[in-house]
Amino acid sequence: MIRRISQKIYIGLIFVFLYAPILTLMVLSFNASKSRAKWGGFTLKWYSQLFQNQDIMEALWNTLAIAGLSALAATLIGTMTCVALGGMKKRSRTLIMGITNIPMLNAEIVTGISLMLLYISLNMRLGFFTVLCSHITFNIPYVILSVMPRMHQLNPNTYEAALDLGASHLQAFFRVTLPDLMPGILSGFLMAFTMSLDDFVITHFTKGPGIDTLSTKIYTEVRKGIKPEIYALSTIIFVAVLLLLFLVNYTPREKGPKKERRL
């Protein structure tokens, strides 16, 4: 009994530790005073000013576009790679997985500067496109690592059965293999999207002047003081995702024998 209670308390403390800053930001988004140090009364003005702020809206658009496009491209390339890995020898598989682990294990700062050196020596102008390529690069491993386990669980007999029943290889792939891989692909996409959204370091080195994502915008504002509109925007994003998660988790859906791993 005491054990249960102390476990609850421990989880509660960790929860507070992880969520205290988030709560702080939410409270600050309603703070009428521009200073983050004192409470100036409740206001919604930052929320209304947010949508008139061209800079922030543009950064938001860049962030979402880069996250969406890079997650999509990474999902496509990553899934193709996983399918290909299935038919490969162990040695080439180990090699590819080894390369895949490089961006996961290497320091973000090193990945960032190495990509910056590449773009500059290729005479590419640092901007939206270079950031996009960088994000695709660090997103592919997340997709591969979440599709790969599904790949191992595939039952080769179902694919063979589809072929026996007259499906072409392509048909069998799209109607048998792909649906089986779908949960892994989806979670890989979501993971990639989240990682791209939250990235700062690699964007910082590869973005060049004139373009900002939310992260880089916030970083330049850290010294000068962050505009309260940013708090308002983050609160909206956070609450939207929270609602979405609740919707997904609490909508009744068909009960199946398959247990999904969505992490």
Added chain:
Amino acid sequence: MNKKALSAPYLFWSALFIIVPLCMVFYYGLTDKSGAFTLQNILAIARAEHAKALWQALLLSLGSTVLCLLLAYPLAMILCSMRTRQHSFLVLIFILPMWMNFLLRTFAWLTLLEKTGVVNNVLSFLGLPPLNIINTPSAIVLGMVYNFLPFMVLPIYNTLAKIDQNVIAAARDLGANGVQTFLRITLPLSVPGVISGITMVFVPALTTFVISTILGGSKILLIGNVIEQEFTQTGNWHLGSGLSIVLMMFIILNMVVSAVTDKDGEVNAL
């Protein structure tokens, strides 16, 4: 249809965006401005200001790794013992916060830790002495633990969840008490997760420049800050690359240690 051909885009992509860029870091790090081979950029780590930054970074990242481990292990055990709805709980704890920008979340600690901030108000309410850690190494360690704790919990949780409950039951049947079972069964079986957690916390903590900039008040320079400045302010890419190579040696060392201890060989990311 040749399945292997499907890996072509990724092979091309990873060659261009992973392998070539890494080679360029080595090229820049091992040459000087005229393009001649030199070791100066790497040996520059011995200069007082760089050595100090590296030492600081090592100390703080080791400290935060240990703290993460101490906090994460019990948490992972508790999460394992609660079977119901654990999945959505994991998401709630670890994935959801990522949707609030990590710079902002780290920045929020400034508000919390201020002299008259929330934390100190709570402390004085409880009759405890105030905490003045803003712009000190302690604040940076706190920021590291805050940001990287999930990377420690998830791998440990994954290995703990895989342990066959029968093994534990067998140990108890054979007369081991709770502590013995933990020390001789659970702990050894969870070592791969612990090692992978240590790697995943230590590397980002060692190389960060963001957390030290925000919570250290730009007075405390870590090796990450030095490299970042070489690239964005001073513009000495050769020196910056040289120092990055030194940094990578630590990462490789860390990887070798974990590869030797983790016989599975597969890096369990999440």
